[in-house]
Amino acid sequence: MPDQAREELIICVLNEPAFLDDVLAAFLEADITTATVIESQGMGRLLSQDMPIFASFRHLFAGSKPYSYTIVAPVADGRLIHEIVPLIRDVLADADQTDRGFVFSLPLSTFVNLSNTG
Secondary structure, three states, X not given: OOOOOOOEEEEXXXXXXXXXXXXXXXXXXXXXXXXXXXXXXXXXXXHHHHOHXXXXXXXXXXXXXXXXXXXXXXXXXXXXXXXXXXXHHHHHHHOOOOOOEEEEEEEOOOOOOOOOOO
């Protein structure tokens, strides 16, 4: 079923905030205009900084970025995931390779654009 168009939710967690504008430009290049950007924080960073009981694990998260961006984009054609991934990789080619983030998609059972009437 990979060649069949289906509604998907594309999720990209970007751990390199400096590249946000370029990643969003990649979404536009792939004709994805329905994205929402959410400021986020990784669980490891949160646990090691804000919860004293996990402070001893701080060394496991050394070098992690304090904040990330999560880009969420519902699309009518799930095949767009195969277009956006190479574009994001190209954008992040010069970024630190240790923790750039990740991108994935999930099938949607329902997708309703509330801006459309009817």
